[in-house]
Structures are given as structure tokens and as C-alpha cells.
Amino acid sequence: MCVVNIFSGSFCGAEEVAQGVASRLGYPLLRDEDLIGRLAREGSPGAGALRRAMYGRPSVFNQFSHERERAVSRLKIGVAQLLASENLVLLGFASHLVPRTISHVLDVCLIAESKRRAVQAARELGLSEKDALARVHKDHEAAIRWVEYLRDREPWDPELYDVRLAMDQTTVEDAVELICDNAASDILVPNQASRRAAADFYLAARVEAALLAQGHNSRDAQVSAQDGQVSILVNKKVMMLGRLSEDLERLAQGVEGVAGVKVEPGPGYYQADVYRRADFQLPSKVLLVDDEREFVQTLSERLLLREIGSAVVYDGAEALRVVAEDEPDVIVLDLKMPGIDGVEVLKRIKQDHPEVEVIILTGHGSQQDREVCLQLGAFAYLEKPVDINELSRAMQGAYDKIRARQE
Numbered sequence: 066m067c068v069v070n071i072f073s074g075s076f077c078g079a080e081e082v083a084q085g086v087a088s089r090l091g092y093p094l095l096r097d098e099d100l101i102g103r104l105a106r107e108g109s110p111g112a113g114a115l116r117r118a119m120y121g122r123p124s125v126f127n128q129f130s131h132e133r134e135r136a137v138s139r140l141k142i143g144v145a146q147l148l149a150s151e152n153l154v155l156l157g158f159a160s161h162l163v164p165r166t167i168s169h170v171l172d173v174c175l176i177a178e179s180k181r182r183a184v185q186a187a188r189e190l191g192l193s194e195k196d197a198l199a200r201v202h203k204d205h206e207a208a209i210r211w212v213e214y215l216r217d218r219e220p221w222d223p224e225l226y227d228v229r230l231a232m233d234q235t236t237v238e239d240a241v242e243l244i245c246d247n248a249a250s251d252i253l254v255p256n257q258a259s260r261r262a263a264a265d266f267y268l269a270a271r272v273e274a275a276l277l278a279q280g281h282n283s284r285d286a287q288v289s290a291q292d293g294q295v296s297i298l299v300n301k302k303v304m305m306l307g308r309l310s311e312d313l314e315r316l317a318q319g320v321e322g323v324a325g326v327k328v329e330p331g332p333g334y335y336q337a338d339v340y341r342r343a344d345f346q347l348p349s350k351v352l353l354v355d356d357e358r359e360f361v362q363t364l365s366e367r368l369l370l371r372e373i374g375s376a377v378v379y380d381g382a383e384a385l386r387v388v389a390e391d392e393p394d395v396i397v398l399d400l401k402m403p404g405i406d407g408v409e410v411l412k413r414i415k416q417d418h419p420e421v422e423v424i425i426l427t428g429h430g431s432q433q434d435r436e437v438c439l440q441l442g443a444f445a446y447l448e449k450p451v452d453i454n455e456l457s458r459a460m461q462g463a464y465d466k467i468r469a470r471q472e
Contacts, residue, residue, distance in 0.1 A: 070160035085241035097157035129374020145267035280343035293324035298331030301340035381405030422463035
């Protein structure tokens with residue numbers, strides 16, 4: 066009665082191995098997509114945000130939106146709930162969410178040389194040798210990002226696993242047999258201590274979610290639990306640690322099952338970075354698009370003073386790339402730019418990403434431009450020089466419109 070965690074390089078036969086182990090042990094098999102689908106059906110964040118957190122690069126807006134941290138927190142809660150059943154095979158990136166402190170979990174790694182994996186990728190996907198190798202390298206980079214984010218280790222570090230198998234040197238059948246033999250070990254039988262560790266993992270995940278909901282980044286306020294006692298390490302410098310500690314303690318104490326809370330400085334507290342609590346009532350994923358670099362950089366700094374986080378790009382092509390990859394909530398868009406002009410950018414955004422709200426901010430517009438932009442779906446049309454309060458109000462109105470659609 067244990068949990069088998071299987072993490073694998075792509076195209077290493079992991080699905081066949083996991084199915085074989087689950088069948089032989091009589092355990093249910095849960096893949097990343099199964100977990101993502103289950104959590105997305107239960108509510109926010111959606112499947113896209115959960116996938117981006119696992120496989121994608123951090124968003125340019127993440128320092129303001131905490132989107133990745135919130136998604137990872139939700140994934141932790143989902144995995145922690147599943148661990149209560151104990152009989153489970155967990156396949157994929159989600160396996161690294163389970164802490165090593167839970168002793169009834171068998172951690173398995175399947176890996177093979179890149180060339181062998183590329184051959185398999187070419188066979189399965191019908192790719193050329195070059196494209197297959199590029200696909201393997203892309204998957205490898207995603208694995209590195211994920212495991213370094215969670216564990217601060219390389220994904221193939223032997224210390225992260227109980228069993229590490231080179232799939233270019235063993236068969237699927239032998240891998241299944243070896244994993245099942247290890248799973249039958251008396252060491253992996255759940256006991257009071259291992260169940261307590263699993264319960265602490267669930268408790269810490271729920272406290273982390275409660276802090277994130279109030280704008281406290283889980284990287285800056287790092288949560289752990291032991292026997293119901295919650296520890297929060299503050300990893301950014303803060304002027305009034307006592308007041309922050311009171312706030313964190315209050316939020317943590319509001320989570321069911323918390324027996325006590327201790328807040329203290331962590332290793333990162335003495336570094337130069339400053340603790341920043343996010344306000345999710347304000348826009349946090351704003352893209353500023355303007356070829357006047359000094360103007361738009363200054364605008365970004367002035368918005369940050371109002372707790373509005375933004376990223377900056379200088380032309381239409383780059384704006385479209387960022388929208389495709391990160392999908393901001395609100396875009397402040399200039400009209401007259403080299404290359405793709407603002408009207409064309411607006412048209413493409415509203416066609417491909419209609420939920421994104423666009424505010425036109427131009428110094429060279431006309432009444433005809435205003436009418437065209439509003440007809441294309443712009444939320445507002447403003448002219449330079451603009452009062453920062455007027456722009457802030459327009460951005461807040463656009464963000465409130467987005468939030469209203471999501472409720």
C-alpha cells in the first residue's frame with residue numbers, strides 16, 4: 066500500500082511502464098493531464114494556467130500576477146488529496162510535488178540518452194531526425210525548469226529518486242518488475258509517521274494557498290509544516306517584519322488544522338530584494354506597447370508606484386508574440402509604430418484573443434482612428450499626453466470588466 070511516483074524523460078516508454086506497474090499492483094494510474102483536468106473542473110486556475118506552470122517558461126508578468134505560484138499551489142493541494150488514498154501510481158511532472166519526507170512513496174526516474182529518445186520521437190511523431198532531436202531538447206528544458214523550480218536540483222539527480230532506470234539499457238517488462246519488487250518492500254508500508262508527513266504536506270499546501278490568495282508570494286513566504294505546526298520563512302527584506310509576521314500568522318491560523326504558526330527570516334531575507342505583496346484587485350498583467358522607449362519605460366515605473374505591474378515592448382510584432390505566449394489582461398497600445406501599426410495589432414488581438422482588453426494611447430490619432438479602434442473592440446481611446454490617473458482608471462475599468470466575465 067504505497068504510492069509509486071514515476072518521473073521520466075520524454076520518449077522513454079514511461080506510459081507503458083506506468084501502465085504495467087499500475088496493472089500489476091492493482092493501483093489507479095494518474096497522469097499530469099488527469100490531474101490538470103480534475104483540478105480545472107473544480108475551478109480556477111484553468112487548465113491552461115496549470116499546464117503553463119508545469120511545462121512553460123515563467124510569464125513576463127509573473128512577478129506581479131504570481132500566476133505560476135498560484136497554479137503550483139493548486140497542484141500541490143490536488144496531489145496531497147490524492148495521497149490520502151495511498152494506493153496510486155503518479156506519472157509525470159506532478160510526481161515532483163510530493164516531498165521526500167513521505168516515506169511510503171517510491172520515487173522512480175526513467176531516462177535514456179537523447180539520441181535514443183530522438184529515434185523514438187521520430188518514430189512516434191513522424192518527425193525528421195533534426196526535428197525529433199529538437200523536440201527532445203525542448204522537453205528536456207521543460208523538465209529542468211520544473212525540477213529546478215521545485216527542488217533546486219537537476220531533474221536527473223540520483224538523490225531525488227529511490228529507483229533510477231536507464232531505459233535504453235532495460236526493457237519495459239524488466240522495469241515494471243523491478244519497480245513492483247521495490248514497491249513491495251516493508252520500508253514503503255505506510256505508518257503513523259509517513260501518514261503524518263502526508264497530512265503536513267496537505268496542510269502546508271492549504272496555508273500556502275491562503276497566503277497566495279492575499280498576495281503573498283510563496284517564494285517570498287515559504288511554508289512548511291510538521292505535526293500541525295506551520296513554519297513560514299520570509300525570504301525577502303521587509304521594513305516591518307513584525308507587522309508582516311502578524312499578518313502571515315493571522316492568515317495561517319485561519320486554515321483548518323493549524324496547531325501553531327512560527328514566522329521567521331529565511332535565507333533570502335538578508336539579500337537586497339524587497340518583499341512585495343500583490344494586490345489582485347489591481348491589474349497585474351498589463352502590456353505596454355509603444356516605440357517611444359523613454360516614454361513607455363517611465364510609464365511602466367509610474368504604474369508600478371500605483372501597484373500596477375506591467376511589461377514593456379516596443380513594436381507590434383513583439384506585442385503579438387507576447388500576447389500569444391503570455392496573454393496579458395490589459396494592453397495599452399500606441400497606434401503609430403514601425404512595422405505592424407497599432408490598428409492592425411488591435412485587429413489581430415481582438416480576433417485571436419477577444420478576452421484581452423485593449424486601451425489605445427496615441428499622440429498621432431484622429432477622430433476617424435478613434436471610431437475605427439472602438440469599432441474593432443478597443444476598451445478606450447486616450448490621447449497623449451495623458452493624465453496618469455485617467456489612464457489608471459481606464460486600466461482598472463478594463464480589468465474589472467475581465468473579472469466580471471470570469472465570475
